[in-house]
Amino acid sequence: MITRFAPSPTGPLHLGHAYSALLAHDMARAAGGRFLLRIEDIDRSRARPEWEALILEDLHWLGLSWPEPVMRQSDRQAAYDAALATLWAQGLLYPCNCNRRDIAAAASAPQEGAPVQGPDGLVYPGTCRALPRPGTMPEGVALRLDMAKALGKVDRLGFRETGARHRGAVPLDRDQLIAGVGDVVLARRGMGTSYHLSVVVDDGAQEITCVVRGEDLFEATAIHVVLQTLLGLPTPVYHHHRLIRDEQGKRLAKRDDARALRLYREAGKTPADIRAMVGL
């Protein structure tokens, strides 16, 4: 079993991250496998080297270790370009110039019915899908996946889940993917990739066999499975774990710095205390 922890260096790690990293590490170790680290820093406007340094420090303090060198998404653009080129060559991508406001306006037009929320926000109403596609893949603009067309190329659709809430074989429904997920952005404007594309390409490159992550990403997994199939990558097993919440039942967010692992560390807590606090 090969698992990974894939933090974005956009803030301090909190208890929820500690749970995710420890669980991925423990599962790999129990299976005699490997635990890998990947720094998800595609969003250059938010990623900071000092957050990355603190993340590494926190993870070492927790007692985790991983093979070096660590994969960093900011080094991986060539792999993302290659994946986009593969999808473009199959006619599955199209450029999109809509901003959030355009999408909200088009999605609430009377003929569209009620706007639908997907894993990335409002389901894209398809405004740019019908525009003529340029002969070569444009750079710097947003590129969307034509979901209906993509699903025409895919026959196996589903994944295996080992997390408690959805345990078992999870089948994916084409109509739900088209109506409830839609034409997701695979390359963000000025970024050349997106979370969905990068995570799939990199889980493939690192040969991850079991993706351990929070259940807030369960819905996004459908997108990842479609992309894996289109790109000829194996679909790993998924283990979506419960989220660590505060006393009010609110999900811990990165900006909730009061629960940063570093503060527990500085207050004299031990890694064993952290394990106990997250129920491991």
Ligand code: GLU
């Ligand atoms: N980088 C993502 C995060 O910080 C995690 C992605 C994943 O595990 O698939 O939330």
